[in-house]
Amino acid sequence: MFRLHNAPPANSDTELLVIFQGGQLISDMRSHAACLITGEQFVRDGWTERRRHFLGYWGNEPCYVLEIDAGDQLDPLQYQKGSLYHILGRVDEQLFALAGRASQLLDWERDHQFCGRCGQPMTIDLQERAMRCSPCAVINYPRISPCVIVLVTRGDELLLARNANFPQPLYSTLAGFIEAGETAEDTLRREVREEVGIEIDNLRYFNSQSWPFPSQLMLGFFADYAGGDIECDTHEIVDAQWFKHNELPMIPPSASISGQLIQHYVQSIS
Known part of the structure; x- marks a missing residue:
């Protein structure tokens, strides 16, 4: 459409x-x-x-x-x-x-009203969707921040977490921004380790979604549990648990890639 x-x-x-x-x-x-x-x-x-x-x-x-x-x-x-x-x-x-x-x-x-290099006003180039600075030739394109989001599973159990910013009692999959020099796979392993203290393997790409809050591109993955005990990073994650596929808490709607990951996995093992 x-x-x-x-x-x-x-x-x-x-x-x-x-x-x-x-x-x-x-x-x-x-x-x-x-x-x-x-x-x-x-x-x-x-x-x-x-x-x-x-x-x-x-x-x-x-x-x-x-x-x-x-x-x-x-x-x-x-x-x-x-x-x-x-x-x-x-x-x-x-x-x-x-x-x-x-x-x-x-x-x-x-x-991007003004150039971050020389401070002069920027102008819009509608043909290329860019903001241009004529004096120093800097070009700025619309910003997109790549993120990974992952559903970690252990047999018929799903690892779901409640972020400190979530309304209670919503639980979701783990996610994080890709940093400079990282691959998506690097970020997945790092974020899961930092947020809940476990290791993962067998990463499988699922789907992507533009997520305008404010400008993310979410890259969705499945991953298998590989070891370790849950230890939450209490600054971001207030709780994380293994949930049976038929005993899930409140989860995000299917309009979000998090909800799609959860529903796809549950349907695949039901």
Whole structure:
């Protein structure tokens, strides 16, 4: 449904918009597409455009992300504001990815108004999706932070942990950012060892997911338990346990790659 493209059309009679106000996504409660708002709606409601980026095509219609003025009024009977978490699981995967891309592009432009090398203003190159500094030729592309996420298993048991930032009683798979010079496999072994004190082997790639909180690319893996006892890093992990596949705690939804890892494994051994 979504076709990525950097160059906007020369002209178009219609357009679809992903709209943010004050960093929050605006959703149309009367629309099944939720976060896609038509150009006609935008004009009708009299909102003030502050920033705009072309995203690509949703079907055959050009799609843009807009930031509107903080003072614009929203009809509370039609629109609601919230983080991207509010639409996670409520819209299909491609639409969620589109909204995530929209959010990341706005953040990227905001954070690269000036060159980090010489301090001069940056300009947008729409053909290449880059911010350029003319005086010193620095180029900044939208930032993506690669992360690994892993479901460690031991027969019919799954290792799940509760992060210090999770709402109780949610348990999930282990994850961490890839550091400079590391492979994804290096990071998996290091993160699991640091967070819960065990060793893993037989790493198998599962899938990936763009995760716009704020700009991660999650690389999902399965791994087998290879030894050691659980010793939680109490700064990040407040609890970690082995759970039987048929006695799981509250886990993330299937809209997240963590939920997909768990559900895929449970179905494979059930």
